[in-house]
Structures are given as C-alpha cells and as structure tokens.
Amino acid sequence: MPHTTPAPGTTAGPAAAVRRVRTAMSDLTVPLDSRISPDGRRVAVTVLGPWGSDVLIAPAGGPALPLPTAPPDGRPVSRHTPRWLPDSRTVLLVHEPHGPGLPVLAAWDTRTGVRSELAAVPGAVEDLLVSDDGTEVLLLTADDGAERDGMNLGLPVRLGPDPRPVSYRPGTGWRRLLHGPLPVPDAPAGTASRGPVALRDAGPKGLTVWNVAWRGGRTAVATVSEDPLPAGYYHARLARIDLAGGHPVTLHQPLGQLAAPALSRDGHRAAAVEGISIVAGRPLLVDLADGRVTPVAEAEDTTWIHLDPHVPGRLLAAGLSGTGSRVTDIRTGGGGEGGTAPGAPAKEAPAETGTRTATGTRTTIATGTRTTTATGTGAPAAPGAVVTTLHEEQAVLTGAGAQPALSLSADGRTAATVREAPGAPPQAVVAPTSGPDAWSWRPVTAPAPAAAHRDGGHADLARVRTRQTGWTATDGTPVHGLLLDAPGTPAPARPADGTDPGARPLAVVLHGGPSWQWSAGYAPADVLGLAPALAAAGWLVLLPNPRGSSGYGLEHARAVVGACGDGDLDDILSGVAHLVGSGAALPGRAAVLGHSYGGFLAALAAARTDAFRAAVVVSAPADWLSFAHTSVIGGGYEQTYAIGDARTPEGRTALLERSPLFAAGGTGTPTLVLHGEHDRVTPAGQAHELYRALARRAAAPVELHVYPAEGHEFTDPAHLLDAATRAGEWLARHVTHEAADHHGTTPRPRTQDGASGPKEAP
Numbered sequence: 001m002p003h004t005t006p007a008p009g010t011t012a013g014p015a016a017a018v019r020r021v022r023t024a025m026s027d028l029t030v031p032l033d034s035r036i037s038p039d040g041r042r043v044a045v046t047v048l049g050p051w052g053s054d055v056l057i058a059p060a061g062g063p064a065l066p067l068p069t070a071p072p073d074g075r076p077v078s079r080h081t082p083r084w085l086p087d088s089r090t091v092l093l094v095h096e097p098h099g100p101g102l103p104v105l106a107a108w109d110t111r112t113g114v115r116s117e118l119a120a121v122p123g124a125v126e127d128l129l130v131s132d133d134g135t136e137v138l139l140l141t142a143d144d145g146a147e148r149d150g151m152n153l154g155l156p157v158r159l160g161p162d163p164r165p166v167s168y169r170p171g172t173g174w175r176r177l178l179h180g181p182l183p184v185p186d187a188p189a190g191t192a193s194r195g196p197v198a199l200r201d202a203g204p205k206g207l208t209v210w211n212v213a214w215r216g217g218r219t220a221v222a223t224v225s226e227d228p229l230p231a232g233y234y235h236a237r238l239a240r241i242d243l244a245g246g247h248p249v250t251l252h253q254p255l256g257q258l259a260a261p262a263l264s265r266d267g268h269r270a271a272a273v274e275g276i277s278i279v280a281g282r283p284l285l286v287d288l289a290d291g292r293v294t295p296v297a298e299a300e301d302t303t304w305i306h307l308d309p310h311v312p313g314r315l316l317a318a319g320l321s322g323t324g325s326r327v328t329d330i331r332t333g334g335g336g337e338g339g340t341a342p343g344a345p346a347k348e349a350p351a352e353t354g355t356r357t358a359t360g361t362r363t364t365i366a367t368g369t370r371t372t373t374a375t376g377t378g379a380p381a382a383p384g385a386v387v388t389t390l391h392e393e394q395a396v397l398t399g400a401g402a403q404p405a406l407s408l409s410a411d412g413r414t415a416a417t418v419r420e421a422p423g424a425p426p427q428a429v430v431a432p433t434s435g436p437d438a439w440s441w442r443p444v445t446a447p448a449p450a451a452a453h454r455d456g457g458h459a460d461l462a463r464v465r466t467r468q469t470g471w472t473a474t475d476g477t478p479v480h481g482l483l484l485d486a487p488g489t490p491a492p493a494r495p496a497d498g499t500d501p502g503a504r505p506l507a508v509v510l511h512g513g514p515s516w517q518w519s520a521g522y523a524p525a526d527v528l529g530l531a532p533a534l535a536a537a538g539w540l541v542l543l544p545n546p547r548g549s550s551g552y553g554l555e556h557a558r559a560v561v562g563a564c565g566d567g568d569l570d571d572i573l574s575g576v577a578h579l580v581g582s583g584a585a586l587p588g589r590a591a592v593l594g595h596s597y598g599g600f601l602a603a604l605a606a607a608r609t610d611a612f613r614a615a616v617v618v619s620a621p622a623d624w625l626s627f628a629h630t631s632v633i634g635g636g637y638e639q640t641y642a643i644g645d646a647r648t649p650e651g652r653t654a655l656l657e658r659s660p661l662f663a664a665g666g667t668g669t670p671t672l673v674l675h676g677e678h679d680r681v682t683p684a685g686q687a688h689e690l691y692r693a694l695a696r697r698a699a700a701p702v703e704l705h706v707y708p709a710e711g712h713e714f715t716d717p718a719h720l721l722d723a724a725t726r727a728g729e730w731l732a733r734h735v736t737h738e739a740a741d742h743h744g745t746t747p748r749p750r751t752q753d754g755a756s757g758p759k760e761a762p
Helices: 014-027 230-235 457-462 527-536 554-558 567-581 597-608 624-630 649-657 684-697 717-736
Strands: 030-036 042-049 052-059 077-084 090-096 104-109 115-120 124-130 136-142 175-181 208-214 219-225 237-242 247-252 257-263 269-275 282-287 293-295 302-307 314-321 324-331 353-358 361-366 369-371 386-393 396-398 414-421 424-432 465-472 478-485 504-510 540-545 585-595 614-618 671-676 702-707
Touching: 014 457, 014 527, 014 717, 030 077, 030 414, 030 424, 042 077, 042 424, 052 090, 077 124, 090 115, 090 124, 124 208, 136 208, 175 208, 208 230, 208 257, 219 230, 219 257, 219 269, 237 257, 237 269, 247 282, 257 302, 269 302, 282 302, 282 314, 324 396, 457 527, 465 567, 478 527, 478 567, 504 527, 504 567, 504 597, 504 717, 527 540, 527 585, 527 614, 527 717, 540 567, 567 585, 567 597, 585 597, 585 717, 597 614, 614 717, 624 649, 624 684, 671 684, 671 717, 684 702, 702 717
Parallel strands: 052 077, 353 386, 504 540, 504 585, 585 614, 614 671, 671 702
Antiparallel strands: 030 042, 042 052, 077 090, 090 104, 104 115, 124 136, 136 175, 208 219, 219 237, 237 247, 257 269, 269 282, 282 293, 302 314, 314 324, 324 386, 353 361, 369 386, 396 414, 414 424, 465 478, 478 540
16 A cells, blocks of 8 residues: 655645645635526525635625635535526535435525435435426436546545455446436425425436536436446537436437537527537537537637527627636527528627737727637538627636636626636625626625735745747647746746856646646645646746637637647747746756646657656646546547547557657656555556656666546645645755755756766666
8 A cells, every 4th residue: 555654744835835735725715616696696506625615605795705714513524516596596516425324415594594405315426407487307427436537536436445355346436417306495484495306217227427517307418428437428429318217318429528518598408518538619609400510619618508588599608718717608590599591691799809819918908899710610500690708807707617607697697607817816806797786796705814914825925927828839729827936936946157147947838638727826736736736836837728728719628639749849849948048047947837638748858858857747648548448537638639549550550659758859857756555547656657667767867756546637635735845945956956865865966058967877
C-alpha cells in the first residue's frame, strides 16, 4: 500500500509562500452554483468549504450574504444541487449522508426552514430536474460502482464501504433516469411540506445517460451510449427518450462529443452543444417533429443553451471567449416555439457594449450581429442565423459544471451565475438581462472574512496580478494565455550579469483536457493550485492555452487531433522563448508543471528537450498503450484524439511513439511525479511506469509520491498541501537553488541558453 510521508517543510522564503498560499486556498469557502427563484427575488447558492458543501438562500435585491466559515451545526455536511419549485418558496436538493448510505432527495421550505425527506435515491445524483409545473421530478443517477471521468475526480461511485473484493463485470455501473410525481403541498396549512416520493427507473434500457434535458411529461432528450464506462461518453449520441417505456430514438450521431442538452417549453425543439472531449463547442438545433438537425457554426465555444419561450426563434447562450466568458443572443429560422416562420427575417437585438479579447489585448468594442454558416458539422447551417454578443468580459461565469452557465427567472428578466475574476474571490451574482443595466453583475454573496480582509495567505494572493499575453508559434500560429506575477515581491533567483533586473524564473503550468482552458480567475486551482502560489512566491507564471484548448473556436480545439504533443508542445516552447526574449523571464531558469494531459505535455517536454530545469507531472498518462487498456476512458479518449488504436498493430505502434515513457531527445530533466492511488482515469500504474523508466535511465533526479485514497483530482486538504509543498521545494532545489537538496544531489550546472551540464543519478 503506498504511504504518504510528510513533506520537508520550510519556514521562510519562496517555498514557504507556496505553502502559505495553498493553505489559504484550501481554507476558502466559495460558491459553486447559483440558481435564481422563478420570481427572481432569491438565489439558492451551493457553497463549498473545507467542511463540506451546503445551500444558502440569498436575497437577489438585498445586501450580499457572507459565506460561511463553518457548517451550520458544527458537523461536516454535504447538501447540493438546489432546484426551485414554481412557488419560489420550496427548494429541492440532495443531501448526502455523513457516512455510508444512500443520498436523500429533500424539500426545503425556505420560509419556515423545514426540510422534508422525499426519497432515498439508489444512486449518486448527477443532475436533478423539476417539471415546469412543479408536479414531477427527474433524476440522473449513477449506480454504485459506476466509474467517473476526470472531471468527477476519477473515482468510482461508492454508496457504502468499499467492497472486498472489488468486482468488475461488463454491463454494470449504469447511469439511469429516475422519474416520479411530486406530492402536492399542504395548501390549507399554508406550508410547503411534502410527503414521500416514489421514484421509478425510467431507463433507457441497455444505455447509459451522460446528460439530460426535460421539462415535464414523458419526453426527455439525452446523450447516451451503450458503454457505461466513461469511454462511452466519447461515442455518445443524442437521443429522445420516452420515459414511459424507456425507448430511445436517435436524433444525432455527432462527429465529436455532446453536452448541454436543452428542450423548448412546448417540447417541439431541442438543442445541444457539439465539440470535442470536455465540450465547449457549437450549438445544434433539433426539430423533434421531423428530426432535422441544424448547427450554428459561429456561436463558438458555447457551454450552455436556453431556448427562449417568450421570443420565437431566440436562444440565449453562454460560453467561453479566450480567457473570459460571453453571453450571446442567437436568432434562427424554423417554425414553432423557439423558431420563426420559414423565410421570415431574424430579429436583431440591439448592440451592446462589451469587453472582448483580441490577440491577447483587452479592448472595448460595440458588438453587433453576424450571420453564421456551418463548417465541418455534417449538417446544413441554421438558415439566416444571427449571433449577437450581449456581454463579454475577462471573468469566469460558471455553474455546477465548472463552465459558463446561467440561471434565469421565469420571465427571463434576471440572470444568476457565479462570477470569478482576478483580484477577488468568486461571488454569486445577479443581473438584469435587458435595459440600461443589462448584464451588470451585482454580488449576492460576500467573501469569507479572511479573504475579504486579506489575512495570511490571502494577503499573498491579493498581490498576484493577472495579465493576458500572446505570442506566435514557430509555424505562425497565434497562441494566447495568461501571465501571473506579484509586483514588488522579490524573485526567488537573482538575474545573472547583463540580464534585465526585472526578469524572474519562469513556471509554465499546463492545464488538462486538452480541450479545457486557463481562464481569468481569482486563484486557478488546476495543477494543485500551484499557479497563484508560485506567482505569490515571486515566480513569473505562464498559463498557456495552446492548440487543443477551448475558448478559441472548435478548429483550435481540434488542432491536436492526430498530433498530440506536436504543435501544442511547440506552442508552449515558443511561449518560453518569447518571454525569455522579451526580458520577462530569466534564461535557463524555467520549470514546467502539468496535470492530466498537461502532465503528459510536461513529461514529454522534460524527455524531448532541455528547455526546463525541472518538471512536475501530476496524474498524467505516460504510456498510451497501457492507458488504452487500463483507463476508464481508454478506447474512447485516445481514439477521439487519433493518438492510436490499440486494436491494430499500426495503432499500437503510434500509441507507443506518442508516449513520454519512450520519448527521447533531451539530456534529462529532474522530474517529480505525483499521483492518486485510486485514479481510474490515469491509473497509478502510469506514474509507476514513468518513475521506473526515468530511474533506470538515471539521467536526472526523479521522485514519485502516490497519495492514498485520491483519484484524478486530489481532494484531501492535507494531501493537496503536501503535494504543493513538495512541488514548491522541488522547483526551489532544481531551478532557483534557494533550498538544500534533501537527497544529497548537486544541482546541475546550466549555461545561459539553458543547455544542461552533467547530472547526478537519483
């Protein structure tokens, strides 16, 4: 059994600042999701703290509600997924037990504070939907033992103690729909108390459901696949589900992957987003009467769709825009609710003023309308579709899926979301959707005192500055990202003679996905939260969005298909050269860190080049061939990205050729490998393979630390702190030489151009 030993702590200097900031991030209570009541007067906010998660009710028009620093009753709590009923008084939510046991569907009378248990749910609740009239409920649940992807920690669902033995059988671990009527409130008593709910399995039989849209009645629209493993998500299709019989009818087989399904109020039209992998893509409109599918190609990087019941032919969408977010108005042709009569001109919304990103520079423009045409979707474009940007800014507008999303009041006049921007912790916010103050966000929650008063590590975080940056790759491709630093904080390494005195050591931190992105937030938590921590410690931190990233259009996201580790790695190395050439980064003092696919790129860079003095590889694939056979996304992920096909000799060769395990070209880079023991997305064997290969090669120091009970993402605060501390000290030892080497090795000499001298064996 792998065992975690305490990391050697430091009490002063930049490595201590890394630990201090990471501690502050773990102690922070943040809003995750914001749901506005139908009458627009109150907001149900899901908050996450070190003590668990809970749901708060904040007034939409009153003073901001401080976020809690402890659970209400002093014990750990897990309440989440709030959904308002039409009375704007009752909230349905999910209550997880403190120990083994089934989740509970509960009703909360927000006026009296009374919570009523409605049903024990025989599965982990991944979504909760309420019919428009408030008389029915639909739950998307994952069976005990169902596998989860990297966005959901890469750990299996466990509704009780871990089984002994853990058993695996084909055709188990489904995600299914549970449907049931809601009891009528006790109207004579004037309360919203409710009795038990009988949930029945609504199927669909022989399929697993990844996400679902439903407004009530027997028709739902969902993304489904025959394979219940997360690999099946990569082969999923859009289907109409008859909840009465569980029978699916395929509506669309995508070229990529699907997410964010939506359904019109009258049930005549559906929508979804088609993209790649972790989806931010292009909307698809589906006529449920004739099966016609029409994409809107230029509404790029959409992550959330709402079919407006009040304006024919109008969709409201939220999505990514570079390192920020945007809200768009989409007008389409087509009949019925959500569509104009054939041949009728689309109405244009008034132009608004927004903030837009162009080639890494923040500029203000007056946004207007544009006519779209579809490309590469396999279906004709929506005729006469007009897309208008309503709001665009360098901030993250996010929801429960950690992607831009909104919640709307019943009349559509007020929106709620969670907004995170550089310089301030995230807040739940509301805004009118029209009028002179349209999309002017007003907070309904306030940061916890330590963050608001900038105490301890929050004072370090407050000094971190976030800027957009851009450069050009060697083949002319424009690349964008973010720079983090802390002006006034001493750099952890002094420049050599003749170097710009403002130059700092450079940490390049790579996101996973690859179709994910770095966005302009308060304290980016990916890669152990090391980006803001290193910036606060005096490093210059580059957060690149290379080819494969979301936020720059679907073609940018698909640019790595068949070329993983080629153009995207060049984008990263070009960014390093740009910052060194501009005098911002110290020559020969760069480190690379990455998680998941970002860890793959970090390991690849460490093996192929001598561009970095040190590497930190977290939860990363190292051997694509073994990954294809052992990962829960194997057989889907590597085929989506055309890395190789393990079913053919040529494909197996391609998988090995793309693997960091067999990469060569550099003379060796000190590499720290960190991994979760129970990771099912990139199993711990990937880390052991990489560690043993590097140790046998003996070209540079290498260490592996495996954390018990952790999955693809670390969640235990002690483990996060330990891993971040080890990473900070690894970089201090091998890049800035500010700390003693605990393993008795001597830091290798470097020339000014970053070339390596001889190395010591680990």
